[in-house]
Amino acid sequence: MPIATNIATNIATSFAQPRRLAGPRPAPRAIATFLALASAALFSATLSTAAQADTSIVMLGTGTPVPDGERAGSGVAVIHDGEAYLFDVGPGVVERASQAQERMGIEALAPVNIERLFLTHLHSDHVLDYPELLGTYWWRREQPISVVGPVGTEAMSQGVYTMLAEDTNTRLADKSPVTNPAAARVLVTEIEKEGLVHESPGISIHAFGVTHGDWEQAYGYKVVTDDLTLVISGDTSLSEEVRRQASGADVLIHEVISRQGWEQLSPQWQAYHQYAHTLSDELAELAREARPGTLVLTHVLHYSAPRESVLDEVRADYDGRVLLPDDLDVIE
Numbered sequence: 001m002p003i004a005t006n007i008a009t010n011i012a013t014s015f016a017q018p019r020r021l022a023g024p025r026p027a028p029r030a031i032a033t034f035l036a037l038a039s040a041a042l043f044s045a046t047l048s049t050a051a052q053a054d055t056s057i058v059m060l061g062t063g064t065p066v067p068d069g070e071r072a073g074s075g076v077a078v079i080h081d082g083e084a085y086l087f088d089v090g091p092g093v094v095e096r097a098s099q100a101q102e103r104m105g106i107e108a109l110a111p112v113n114i115e116r117l118f119l120t121h122l123h124s125d126h127v128l129d130y131p132e133l134l135g136t137y138w139w140r141r142e143q144p145i146s147v148v149g150p151v152g153t154e155a156m157s158q159g160v161y162t163m164l165a166e167d168t169n170t171r172l173a174d175k176s177p178v179t180n181p182a183a184a185r186v187l188v189t190e191i192e193k194e195g196l197v198h199e200s201p202g203i204s205i206h207a208f209g210v211t212h213g214d215w216e217q218a219y220g221y222k223v224v225t226d227d228l229t230l231v232i233s234g235d236t237s238l239s240e241e242v243r244r245q246a247s248g249a250d251v252l253i254h255e256v257i258s259r260q261g262w263e264q265l266s267p268q269w270q271a272y273h274q275y276a277h278t279l280s281d282e283l284a285e286l287a288r289e290a291r292p293g294t295l296v297l298t299h300v301l302h303y304s305a306p307r308e309s310v311l312d313e314v315r316a317d318y319d320g321r322v323l324l325p326d327d328l329d330v331i332e
């Protein structure tokens, strides 16, 4: 259980030697994150003294397909028992993982330590860092990455191998002491039917189908650990299945589109988004029925409305706990 220790050590070091955080996040945000982490570390330490496993959730990417210099594409990391379980790997997510390791001391998120990836669907904003994850420092990797995803994941992986063939072949042929040649490839499991997709001591992960435009396969995931039940919606229109899975969950991470932003779109885009995504008032209705302990808004499509409009819109119809995190925020 090195996580709490690592976070605590990192924070202690950082307090002793304050450093300016690089990257797009403004200093006040970094400080807020730091304080959140300090309390997370203390909270984790409290849990560990009670001999309980502690699960933490790190929002690596809270963006959408709309370019946003402050946000990576979709990516959520669940850290359990020193291992990272990564859900989606949108553009910028691998750099965020490195930042989580460097700034927050989460060793499980060093890119070479990420060994488990789960894909909700294959839209670009959820997979564009797949080559980045496979290619980054793979020659120092001890284990190949195991990937669970919809049909199409294997073909996408073959495409990445083709893209990186010159790199892979040269590193294998020259004098580089490659740690594990097999790590140049991933181990793909394409989801054939909904249900259990991973189980190891203290954690199980189930995939369930959601409705997302014309995708024949789009999934949400339910993660059950010894101390937390988490549901990740993936991209979906209002889904009865998500409501069912999230009923009584500790945390529901759900995509959302602002009603105010949506109303200003063209009729064609309005129709598409109703078909593919969940409006803020629809999500409030779902949350009223499912009553998750915490509702986390991510993948926020807001267009010309302020991003925070979704928070006001959901809260107008739902009185539970609702969060609107940024990249690298930790959900407690």
Ligand SMILES: [Zn+2]
Binding pocket: 121, 123, 212, 235
């Ligand atoms: Zn999508």
Ligand SMILES: [Zn+2]
Binding pocket: 064, 065, 074, 123, 125, 126, 235, 299
């Ligand atoms: Zn998306």
